[in-house]
Amino acid sequence: MTAAPRRGSALRRLWTSEDARRGFACVVGGLVLAVMTGPEGSSTAPTSGFTGSLFHARVIGFIVFGLVLWGLITVRRRYATQVRAFSDKVTAAPRRLLPDKRVRAVVYLAVLAFAIAYPATLNSFWQEVLVDQIGVYVLLAIGLNVVVGYAGLLDLGYIAFFAIGAYSAAYWTGALPIHPPFHLNPFYAIPLAIIAAMLAGVVLGAPTLRLRGDYLAIVTLGFGEIIQIVATNLQGVTGGAQGVIGIPHFSIHLLGIHYDWGINSLPYYYLLLGFVVLVLFGFHFLENSRVGRAWVAIREDEVAAESSGINVLKYKVMAFAIGASTSGFAGMLEASKISFVEPADLTVQLSILILVLVIFGGMGSLPGAVVGAAVLQWLPQYLRVHPLLGFQQQDIYIYLGALLVVMMIFRPEGIIPSRRRKREIGLAEHGVGHADALSGQSGPVA
Amino acid sequence: MLLELEDLEVRYGAIPALKGIGLEIAQGEIVTLLGANGAGKTTTLRSISGLHHPTRGRIVFDGTDIATMAPHDVMALGVSHSPEGRRIFGRMSVMENLEMGAYRRRGAIRKDLDRVFELFPVLGERKRQPGGTLSGGEQQMLAIGRALMSEPRLLLLDEPSMGLAPLIVREIFSIIRQIRETGTTILLVEQNATQALRLADRGYVLENGAIVMADEARRLLQDPRVREAYLGEAAAPST
Numbered sequence: 001m002t003a004a005p006r007r008g009s010a011l012r013r014l015w016t017s018e019d020a021r022r023g024f025a026c027v028v029g030g031l032v033l034a035v036m037t038g039p040e041g042s043s044t045a046p047t048s049g050f051t052g053s054l055f056h057a058r059v060i061g062f063i064v065f066g067l068v069l070w071g072l073i074t075v076r077r078r079y080a081t082q083v084r085a086f087s088d089k090v091t092a093a094p095r096r097l098l099p100d101k102r103v104r105a106v107v108y109l110a111v112l113a114f115a116i117a118y119p120a121t122l123n124s125f126w127q128e129v130l131v132d133q134i135g136v137y138v139l140l141a142i143g144l145n146v147v148v149g150y151a152g153l154l155d156l157g158y159i160a161f162f163a164i165g166a167y168s169a170a171y172w173t174g175a176l177p178i179h180p181p182f183h184l185n186p187f188y189a190i191p192l193a194i195i196a197a198m199l200a201g202v203v204l205g206a207p208t209l210r211l212r213g214d215y216l217a218i219v220t221l222g223f224g225e226i227i228q229i230v231a232t233n234l235q236g237v238t239g240g241a242q243g244v245i246g247i248p249h250f251s252i253h254l255l256g257i258h259y260d261w262g263i264n265s266l267p268y269y270y271l272l273l274g275f276v277v278l279v280l281f282g283f284h285f286l287e288n289s290r291v292g293r294a295w296v297a298i299r300e301d302e303v304a305a306e307s308s309g310i311n312v313l314k315y316k317v318m319a320f321a322i323g324a325s326t327s328g329f330a331g332m333l334e335a336s337k338i339s340f341v342e343p344a345d346l347t348v349q350l351s352i353l354i355l356v357l358v359i360f361g362g363m364g365s366l367p368g369a370v371v372g373a374a375v376l377q378w379l380p381q382y383l384r385v386h387p388l389l390g391f392q393q394q395d396i397y398i399y400l401g402a403l404l405v406v407m408m409i410f411r412p413e414g415i416i417p418s419r420r421r422k423r424e425i426g427l428a429e430h431g432v433g434h435a436d437a438l439s440g441q442s443g444p445v446a
Numbered sequence: 447m448l449l450e451l452e453d454l455e456v457r458y459g460a461i462p463a464l465k466g467i468g469l470e471i472a473q474g475e476i477v478t479l480l481g482a483n484g485a486g487k488t489t490t491l492r493s494i495s496g497l498h499h500p501t502r503g504r505i506v507f508d509g510t511d512i513a514t515m516a517p518h519d520v521m522a523l524g525v526s527h528s529p530e531g532r533r534i535f536g537r538m539s540v541m542e543n544l545e546m547g548a549y550r551r552r553g554a555i556r557k558d559l560d561r562v563f564e565l566f567p568v569l570g571e572r573k574r575q576p577g578g579t580l581s582g583g584e585q586q587m588l589a590i591g592r593a594l595m596s597e598p599r600l601l602l603l604d605e606p607s608m609g610l611a612p613l614i615v616r617e618i619f620s621i622i623r624q625i626r627e628t629g630t631t632i633l634l635v636e637q638n639a640t641q642a643l644r645l646a647d648r649g650y651v652l653e654n655g656a657i658v659m660a661d662e663a664r665r666l667l668q669d670p671r672v673r674e675a676y677l678g679e680a681a682a683p684s685t
Contacts, residue, residue, distance in 0.1 A: 296535075300535045306517045307526075307527045307528075309517070309522065309550035
């Protein structure tokens, strides 16, 4: 036995003590929170954001917050078995009942009834948020979920297809500088916008999906940029940087019934809800079909999938095109709702945001994509109306980033994981396979 | 002939992996392909199943040239490939793995499942278990079982003995013999030359992308050059 090193041994013992380290992390977290919620810096006093938060009486509150958090964590750990027993008891009934198909149908119907009844009671601001910020993004997220979650393809240019859908809507309804052979009601432009986005998906996917993993991400990233730049600069066709205005609203003129969706959000909400439910049914069916099984195999091991007789390229292109057409559909709906498209909105950041919604909700899980998109899109709006601790809208990406980091540490499978993904991540922790989105592509090529 | 390779050349970029090889397999045979690391054994199998396309030569399976076909089309003709390193779907259950093997087929697969579970009883005991949690030997059994699910006429086995204990290797080789008895033709790639030659009818020896010997298995087993190079024996002293 060698004697323990004398110098700094007390400090070292403190540092190697799990409790002390956790406490340190909590206090640092509190300090970060203090800076995040403190006064803004400015170009004349760039450090004032730090000095104003850290050398100010309010910092004490945040340190206390960190210590209280530490206390709570420590108590929870000390009584971990009791806590687990309690939470098991609470969740026992739902866990027993949820696998039952009838129970789940009832839950879904209840959610649907709520989704139909509740929005009518909201004011127009929240109704608008419900369509422009939530509904459209839910549709986008469930589309990207097919690409990323089911097939394991990383698409970083997803918003390009949204743009293609939106500009198709503008073209067929006659809002672009170039005119179609005949003007269509937005309803009839839906299939054309979907087909345009799907074709773009196939044309981009067929050559590039032969590539594996990271290459696809780079190609799609480039594609997203190209579409935005083309939309900005092809003035004579797209109307250029100032965008397109005057895309007509949805309307029905059938058998003497005339209805115009107009400028209120609520009618669009119900239209969107109908489409989302339809798409959800379709994707749920796909997930559990032969096609869905092929996607799982490709995600796991492309070579093995190929050896099992799966036409890997075909199914990858299919997933990509389905995602693209959903994005195009969303773009079409949104363009008609706000009767406006602007290239400056179609940034790569938006593509990444949608990816975040899918990862947050739980890759490969439809309820996850819906809830992930709804929660993450609702939260910033809520904080804008009720600014908590000096929340500022422009900082939103900092918070979302932090939230994702925390999620990846404590719940990498997302808030409502698919059963399969959960198993995959569980097994990866025990050294079987890998848990990343691109696992199917990262296998060695012999 | 069920399968014929004629003057097959495969390149990885500028580097030739196979320099014009020829090989034949008759219906019902077990043929083994021996050779050191990098000789081109795996490349040969991957070319047959369509994962690589040759730059020259023909691959004729039952009268059809399959050299330029995609893997799923080759498989539809009745060629099944159990790839190097097993490559089972680690996170799918044993049952799901076997179902993937039957992906190209329509209709009932019950009979073939029963056959696989009869050949590999241990898989039947572990139907619900994720493939990745099986032992190495069981994973190899699963890989072979999965390949059998497509009802192949020609089964390509790439180093089924890799990394397995001698006892397990013997078990797997005895199962391969049983598979042949049900009428499936087998092309077996191996480094374990003794075992492979005891099992096979005929053998080919690959060296640097070219076939240097082709003969009946039992004659290869006696051949001093083979014994020296692949069976780890010193050259027989010439009296």
